[in-house]
Amino acid sequence: MDPTLRTALIAAALVAGVGLLRPRGPAIVEERGVHPSRFWAEKARARGRFDVVLAGDSRVFRGLSPGAMSALAPAGRVHNFGFSSACACGPYLTFVADRVDPASARPTLVIGVTPHSLTPHAERDNGYLAEARRTPSEVAERIYLAPALGFVEPIAPSELTGALLGRPAMRSRYLQRYEADGWVASALEPAEPDRALGEYRRVLSTSKVERRLVEELGGVVAELRARGVRVVAFRPPASAAMRALEAELAGFDEAFVRASLTAAGADYVDVDPDAYATYDGSHLGEEAAVRLSRDLARAIAR
Amino acid sequence: MLFNSLAFFVFAAAFFALWPLAAPRPRPRLALIAAASLVFYGFWDPRYVVLLVGTGICDFTFGLAMERAPRAKTPLLAASLVVNLGTLFAFKYSGFAARVADGGLAALGKPTHLADALPAMLRVLPPGISFYTFQSMSYTIDVHQGRLKPTRSFLHFLAFISMFPQLVAGPIVRARDLLPALLTHRAPDAGVRFGAVSLVAFGFFKKVVVADNLAATVEAVYGAPQGASSFAYWMATVMFAMQIYCDFSGYSDIARGLARLMGYEFPQNFDHPYAARSMRDFWRSWHMSLSSWFRDYVYLPLGGREHPTRNLWITMLLSGLWHGASFTFLAWGAWHALLVTVERAARLPERAARSSVGRVVAAPVVFVAVCVGWVFFRASSLPHALRVLRVMTTSVPVVDLTEVAILRAGWPLFFLAVGVVAEWIARAADARAADARAAGATGAPRSLALRSVGVAVMVAACVFLRGPGNAFIYFQF
Numbered sequence: 001m002d003p004t005l006r007t008a009l010i011a012a013a014l015v016a017g018v019g020l021l022r023p024r025g026p027a028i029v030e031e032r033g034v035h036p037s038r039f040w041a042e043k044a045r046a047r048g049r050f051d052v053v054l055a056g057d058s059r060v061f062r063g064l065s066p067g068a069m070s071a072l073a074p075a076g077r078v079h080n081f082g083f084s085s086a087c088a089c090g091p092y093l094t095f096v097a098d099r100v101d102p103a104s105a106r107p108t109l110v111i112g113v114t115p116h117s118l119t120p121h122a123e124r125d126n127g128y129l130a131e132a133r134r135t136p137s138e139v140a141e142r143i144y145l146a147p148a149l150g151f152v153e154p155i156a157p158s159e160l161t162g163a164l165l166g167r168p169a170m171r172s173r174y175l176q177r178y179e180a181d182g183w184v185a186s187a188l189e190p191a192e193p194d195r196a197l198g199e200y201r202r203v204l205s206t207s208k209v210e211r212r213l214v215e216e217l218g219g220v221v222a223e224l225r226a227r228g229v230r231v232v233a234f235r236p237p238a239s240a241a242m243r244a245l246e247a248e249l250a251g252f253d254e255a256f257v258r259a260s261l262t263a264a265g266a267d268y269v270d271v272d273p274d275a276y277a278t279y280d281g282s283h284l285g286e287e288a289a290v291r292l293s294r295d296l297a298r299a300i301a302r
Numbered sequence: 303m304l305f306n307s308l309a310f311f312v313f314a315a316a317f318f319a320l321w322p323l324a325a326p327r328p329r330p331r332l333a334l335i336a337a338a339s340l341v342f343y344g345f346w347d348p349r350y351v352v353l354l355v356g357t358g359i360c361d362f363t364f365g366l367a368m369e370r371a372p373r374a375k376t377p378l379l380a381a382s383l384v385v386n387l388g389t390l391f392a393f394k395y396s397g398f399a400a401r402v403a404d405g406g407l408a409a410l411g412k413p414t415h416l417a418d419a420l421p422a423m424l425r426v427l428p429p430g431i432s433f434y435t436f437q438s439m440s441y442t443i444d445v446h447q448g449r450l451k452p453t454r455s456f457l458h459f460l461a462f463i464s465m466f467p468q469l470v471a472g473p474i475v476r477a478r479d480l481l482p483a484l485l486t487h488r489a490p491d492a493g494v495r496f497g498a499v500s501l502v503a504f505g506f507f508k509k510v511v512v513a514d515n516l517a518a519t520v521e522a523v524y525g526a527p528q529g530a531s532s533f534a535y536w537m538a539t540v541m542f543a544m545q546i547y548c549d550f551s552g553y554s555d556i557a558r559g560l561a562r563l564m565g566y567e568f569p570q571n572f573d574h575p576y577a578a579r580s581m582r583d584f585w586r587s588w589h590m591s592l593s594s595w596f597r598d599y600v601y602l603p604l605g606g607r608e609h610p611t612r613n614l615w616i617t618m619l620l621s622g623l624w625h626g627a628s629f630t631f632l633a634w635g636a637w638h639a640l641l642v643t644v645e646r647a648a649r650l651p652e653r654a655a656r657s658s659v660g661r662v663v664a665a666p667v668v669f670v671a672v673c674v675g676w677v678f679f680r681a682s683s684l685p686h687a688l689r690v691l692r693v694m695t696t697s698v699p700v701v702d703l704t705e706v707a708i709l710r711a712g713w714p715l716f717f718l719a720v721g722v723v724a725e726w727i728a729r730a731a732d733a734r735a736a737d738a739r740a741a742g743a744t745g746a747p748r749s750l751a752l753r754s755v756g757v758a759v760m761v762a763a764c765v766f767l768r769g770p771g772n773a774f775i776y777f778q779f
Contacts, residue, residue, distance in 0.1 A: 003496035003750055010758035015765050022766070137309040137345070145308065155766045157713040206528040 430470025514769025
């Protein structure tokens with residue numbers, strides 16, 4: 001047999017075999033709903049406009065359900081445009097501001113302001129920029145092909161060793177359901193209340209909240225207000241340990257941020273952080289997210 | 303178009319479906335190579351095609367003019383060099399030169415904003431411009447020296463400068479080798495085809511499994527704003543040594559394999575450089591097509607061994623600058639020039655070869671010296687490189703538990719080991735093949751079935767163990 005053909009046949013058999021027998025359980029991350037690649041690619045290139053646009057980082061895209069908010073009329077058409085590590089600044093702010101429908105009866109931009117979203121780290125390296133910079137062919141691949149290519153998705157070495165040793169590579173399973181309205185309903189089973197602290201400590205020890213970013217956000221708020229767009233700002237809930245860490249390392253002064261944004265014309269909604277339990281110190285599980293969404297929708301409606 | 307993209311797989315499938323139909327006759331063959339290559343290159347930005355074709359038209363015309371007006375050969379060559387080096391300067395070095403001028407004038411109390419005044423189009427480096435510019439220059443220089451007869455067909459010339467497998471990251475193929483080869487066609491037999499496919503698979507394996515999986519850790523350490531420990535910098539630098547080798551030699555292997563599938567042979571670009579026992583050996587086995595280009599078109603015309611040290615430094619500094627418009631690349635070139643100068647002056651390889659200890663430690667010492675050079679290559683600026691080197695050389699590289707998390711995430715040590723083992727196997731296989739050739743062995747090797755399995759395993763590893771997709775490092779040059 002032709003050696004190239006023989007090699008191709010063996011390779012095809014190997015790929016099919018590994019694809020079918022790849023370690024599946026217990027999965028470290030279980031994803032449902034819209035395929036994640038498609039979800040992020042489409043979100044970053046959305047052209048639609050909405051009555052209420054939700055903006056912010058992972059605490060927003062996991063923590064606010066447009067479905068739960070729009071159920072409480074008169075929120076209207078609501079969409080979650082949160083991105084990982086999104087910065088409340090620069091191109092991302094322009095993008096979310098453009099998603100608010102100026103023809104809406106009550107055009108509203110809801111911004112979840114986290115300490116990290118006001119740091120140079122978020123400004124330099126965030127999920128929105130990473131997605132927006134992709135080439136057209138990468139985007140096409142992510143939207144149209146990625147869902148079909150799940151079979152050949154990379155396997156992390158930790159998954160392999162986990163499967164070989166009969167134990168998952170991490171203690172908990174991350175469950176994520178990607179909704180068409182931009183929300184990612186999430187859960188960590190079992191919860192690890194301090195899991196996110198290490199990563200935040202690493203990032204925030206070198207990247208602090210910068211006053212110029214707060215001022216830039218204030219400038220955008222004032223501009224939006226001048227265009228007739230209502231801006232609602234709030235601090236997404238996090239655990240007490242996380243809030244202490246953010247105050248200590250990032251130098252986050254919520255009173256200053258609140259005063260700056262209010263002076264620029266934003267409505268600042270106070271959220272009781274202790275009323276919503278996080279599963280990792282930073283993010284809300286599905287039930288808490290729905291509750292926060294409803295509470296916020298009521299506050300916006302007032 | 304990146305080799306490691308889905309678009310390229312579709313492109314390659316279409317090209318190799320058409321190739322057997324077009325290859326037997328010269329015009330369709332050259333037309334297919336040129337058209338496919340322009341599609342391949344234009345995929346980044348169609349405007350780059352204008353630049354590539356424009357450079358080609360100039361050098362094609364200069365070549366013909368040199369033949370028709372032999373007395374004007376030297377001015378015509380000078381014009382060709384001005385066009386090629388001028389284009390390269392405009393796109394690659396004008397920003398750097400403007401920033402240096404701005405800095406210098408500001409220090410003299412006369413602030414300028416030359417860098418800001420540059421047109422936007424000059425701020426983006428067209429992929430592979432350094433590679434095809436050098437390839438195109440080799441044509442006019444060889445015609446000028448009488449080593450090559452100019453081609454009368456622009457299609458032929460365009461196929462030569464744009465040939466997609468090596469267009470953006472080499473190997474740099476000489477006009478006198480590739481131009482005549484393009485006029486012939488020899489369909490690869492089953493053995494050559496399998497060798498070509500093996501080379502492509504190995505190239506992808508090095509790139510997507512080893513280099514891409516190491517990249518994140520290297521970035522995490524070198525990009526850490528607070529800096530890192532001596533241990534982390536040494537680890538990351540060794541990983542970067544493996545990353546850049548697998549990235550670049552992987553590209554070269556893919557390029558050579560694709561050319562072989564078309565029936566052409568590109569020069570070997572790497573010959574296990576980290577096994578080198580001297581800096582001279584290293585340069586004979588690292589980016590060989592560029593090293594030999596600089597040797598033939600810079601070092602020797604400068605007088606070669608008449609002024610070896612001066613010529614070496616000029617060549618090495620130019621080689622550093624070829625890699626990028628930055629003081630870090632200049633420092634990288636200077637570091638290698640210094641190493642070769644010291645090695646020559648102290649006759650280190652000869653002395654090492656005479657002692658058993660020297661024979662054992664030569665390769666590790668050369669590797670460490672090369673790694674120090676990689677710090678300049680990887681750092682974001684010269685002060686950054688010096689900071690990293692200070693940490694690496696002034697503190698003992700003790701394992702720092704706070705940084706173990708970085709070295710565990712993504713399993714970089716595992717992929718570093720994979721890279722080392724793959725390189726060791728490849729080196730042993732090359733040595734066996736060389737021995738077999740020397741012994742006059744013919745026919746298929748006995749282990750062909752085993753090789754099929756090995757290649758298939760590499761393909762499966764590329765699919766399931768691939769790292770986050772990254773562009774090839776050498777595209778930026």
